[in-house]
Amino acid sequence: MRLDHEGIVDAVSARLTEAGTAVAACDAAVVELSRHTDAIIAVLLHGRDQLRCVAATGSWQVFASVPPGAGVSGRVYLSGKTETITAVEGDPDYIPTAPNVTLEICAPIVDRRGRPVGAINLEWTEHVDSERWRETVERIAERLSARLEQLGGAPTETHSEKLLRHAMALTSAASEPQLAAAAVEAARDVAGLTAAVLVLTTPDGPRLNIPVTPPNGLELRIRGRLCTAGRSQLHRLVSRAQRHGALYTLGEPGQDAPDDYAILADAGVRTLIAVPVGRLGAGGVMLVADTQAVRPDAETVNLIELLAAQTWTCLDRLRTLEQLHERAMSDPLTGLRHHGPFAERMTTATPGRTALVAVDVDEFKSINDTYGHQVGDRVLVELARALQAALRHGDELYRIGGDEFVAVVEVRRPAEALEIGERLVRAARAVGRTVSVGVAVQRPGEASEQTLRRADVALYDVKRDGRDGVRLAAVRPAEPPALSVLR
Template sequence: MSTDGIDQGRLVDALATTVTIAPSVPDACQAAVRALAEQLPGTIAVLLDLRGRLRCFGAAGAWQVFDGVPSDAGVIGRVFRTGKAAEVCDVRADPDYIPLDPDVRTEVCTPIVGPHGPPFGVVNIESAESPPLEQVRAALERTAQVLGERIAGLGGLPAESAGQQLLRHAVELSAAADEPAVLQRCLAATQDISGLSSAAIAVGTGSDTRIQAARGPLAGLLVMADRPALALLAARTRRHGSTYSLGDPESLDARGFESLTEAGIRTMIAVPIGGRHDDGGVLLAVDHRVDVPETVTVSLLELLAAQTLVCLERVRLVGQLRLRASSDPLTGLGHHGRFTERLARAQPARTAVLALDVDQFKAVNDTYGHQEGDRLLVELVRALQATLRAEDDLYRIGGDEFAAVVEVTHETEAQAVAERLVAAARRVGRTISVGVALREPGETAENTLRRADDALYAVKRSGRDGAKLAESGAVSRPLMVLPPTVTEP
């Protein structure tokens, strides 16, 4: 910025002859930037609020500028939130400054406010020079005033462009943590982009075609839709590509979809998820009103479907990696880390720990080899899991060592669970030894496991193939060393 002063009158004239007659909001913003750039060297930008993000509608004076900034970030975010102008003499000393140009020293930012209400944007300038701050601030305030009045006169802030709308939803999809979140965000994006009231995702083939997720006032209708009609729709969409309706089905050919049109659907867009695959999903947007979707809308939904597939594959892969990281690859049971976490949540007087050991398992490996030993373990685990209740958890914590955590109301119930496990092992031709300990009030989970382990070794000493309830509070030997709790990624 020049230190020679600013011709405020010249700026006012430039704003009056350009901004006040601009035919659109983007034109008005760019005209305001040009008027300032004639007198103020530096990076000048006008950013307006679009759905919680400050988007650049006009800029000058730099090779690189931000297209969009979160409304709570940077000096411009601070000005937008507070409605108060900011003059930063040394950007290096301001923790809110977002660096883009390494030579910038100063930043001046002013909110844009309409006739009524809070700020809806900012005018911002950054420079490598030392400016006359009062003059610069006055220039920006005058520009923001004229620009705010013109934007209000044009009807207010413009709507998002189709590309900005899709970008916002793509970012939200990418941040989804699991499959249900991906599906729900996809459906919300479908409603927003299409302008239709309801959305759904159909999966499966033939008679197995069904609605996996639905959203909107017609969600229930879609979930209960005729399976043959859904199957026909899905098959056509997967094989030939996206389709959309052209008008009222009462006057146009809607054969094959009578169950949908009779239920009140008058407009529909169908987009394949996963390309031309028999097992791919189909994204649906529907409404009870008659409309003719624009082809660009269908294209945007195709891009959304592609992004949804990428996000689904990502969360599924992450889920598989988490499972592998926290599970025994042979049996599929949780290992040390998950057992330790579950043990820490054990409730006194309501949770029992069962320590299990396969009797003489080493002899199997030595005699028949590890492959046969692995087969035996898998068969045994299946038998034990079939015996346990849905709320019980079984873990593999060593080569032939297992542990179960079960919710019970009394120690005799825990003993009964252990005896059923012993009987299950016998049915597949093996025997196990089980120690049982009910966590006592005031007792640590680790001490409960020690008592279960002691009871297990008592069974071993008495001949194996059985279950024993641990003595209350008695611990005779150190607990086997467990690794620290593993936090799943």
């Protein structure tokens, strides 16, 4: 029986006029088409960087989403041109959905400017008139495009979908700046407002949390006002939200902003949502703002509160992981990094510029034997602080043994490393102790273990000569003497 293709287009068009939403329109087109053909039918629309299947029928399997450019439908979406494929197995982009497919026709769905917003795809497992069906599919795609335009375009995310997507982004953040960027982006998106700024409490007081992404104009103005406002005003902003909960305000003409928000009004803010983040005394506040006076609804404010709660949960997790990592990498007694991080640091050493300053506490064994290990531990902690304070900014001190320390320093000449060793000797004397110090600058092609060995040999020479001093290592190390005699 000969198909009435004109009647198929008219029937689909009639069903489209009855649809009240974009999803209903796509579904109507698929359902009506399925009454006239046994083809596998799918309508995909672009959203959130994917082509997402909005309606389908007759499929053995349906791909819920594909990246633009993937599959025939993704290719048609990018090109904006209809394709007829009569040998699907030979097409490099074909994605099998059912066995024995012999024909695929895919047409783009476009907006009024002619930009693709999706695709309608039909696949047959029987012989049909490909030329007639290509024309019909193209005409239906045109009618569907027009109806989607009348209904406001492709369907947008629901609040639940949007919240879940942003919650995943927050959970995936690997650092505080990345988390701040995800939180700011989420707050702007969910609230539909221009700007978002995160203020968190630290041991030094409230501070702006700077995300990795660049801010927009309003965010720059808000940050500028908050940075110049001073710590007390930031504290009032945070405290107000922490004590009284979420709020929003409208900058109605003729109404002055409260004192706490006057600096934000000066930045051009006319609508503000302020939501507490975390707990009183340890959390902060999320400020979401716009230059227009809009009316946030209760659901939007509730969603921002949920995002703030998720942000705090993720922040607490990141900080806990950072603390655990720091403990794993540090000596629990002195807080200094130990031999593991020391080895990692030496992988970035620069021969001729990186020097090792080996430090050993003089007569430490006699301190432990005479006064006990608790006193010995206090001596090590006191010395570690003194040595750390004597180093320059950028120098790194490690504890690599019981009473053995090593500093990694970058220098321009060996004499500069020797001067640093002398500073460490003076720092130990200032707390009533003495140390023996050996210095070695890494040579080209020399392993870090060999550089440390040369520094140790120089240190042992100091001990042999009476302790409480510093010496630069020889170019070629000698065998170190027995430690039991020298310590």
